[in-house]
Amino acid sequence: MSSVATQPDRMRPVMADVAQRAGVSVATVSNVLNRPHLVADLTRERVLRAIEELGFVRNRAARSLVTGRADTVGFVIVDLANTFFVDLARGVEEQLDQQGMRLLLANSDVDLAKQNEYIELFEETKVSGVLLAPLDAPLDVARAARARGLPIVHVNWPGDDESCGVVVDEELGGYLAAQHLLERGRRRLAFAGGPFSLSAVAQRRTGATRAVAEVPGASLETIETRRITTRGGRELGDLLAARAPSERPDGLVSASDALASGAIHAMLLAGIRVPEDIAVVGYDNNHYAHDSPVPITSVAQPGHEMGMIAASILLEEMQDAGDHAHRTLTLRPTLHERASSAAG
Structure with missing residues (x-):
């Protein structure tokens, strides 16, 4: 052989x-x-x-060892299934492109352990900075990385004395949703979402409560759901369908479009007309609003703009960390009317 x-x-x-x-x-x-x-x-x-x-x-890794930093930015996103976060990423990428920098995207998939692992990975690979759209949970790992010199900017989450953040006025969003239904003549409103321990859901409920308090004779019922997914929405729709018609709300403010879509589907199957019997407003203005059996009126967050602003703030901090002043910028949501709340 x-x-x-x-x-x-x-x-x-x-x-x-x-x-x-x-x-x-x-x-x-x-x-x-x-x-x-x-x-x-x-x-x-x-x-x-x-x-x-x-x-x-x-070899970018070797170059980062020599220069002490890479020409990349990491972005940890809580849930890429939500197109709002895709819009955020596109805004970030557009802003970074103008500076000749590249974006590394990580999806924590609503998992705190994965979120922390990605932050540690980005720190180990010496990215220039990190954008973090976090879970509603403690940010100890991010805080420790920031203390070691890694610039981190929060997206869709407020900053603090040690970091910057870019957020949308969630309370105003809930207010706009309820106000819209009240302007359509609805008086028995319900706010649905959950759990209420989630800060965004709680703020949207506060806004809806404020709008209802401004209209004599209007009332607001709050319904805490276990989740704000389509499955949670179907459970919500079944709950409303099981009531006598006189005990149902005539307007529903949903904490998410996914929740609203599931609720509309279940209510239609039960013979409840949308919007004639119950008008519905969702939140996020994502694909669920367009794909629902009845297109959903929704409160939109300016995702692309948020991403661009967050990237700009991060670049500012990376370039002038010594004189950088931490701050939180708050953007306004907007309401987009569709068939689910049409007058009638």
């Missing part, structure tokens, strides 16, 4: 290989990669051609 000598795997080309192929110094190759404006056009083209011929790929 003949033996075949094994050859070692071909090493990946490094900058020295590119320099040799292009007939320039390693410093020139580095300038082409990092400061191309310093290199003459013909030389830059020769280096780029050598990079293409050799299949050279820059």
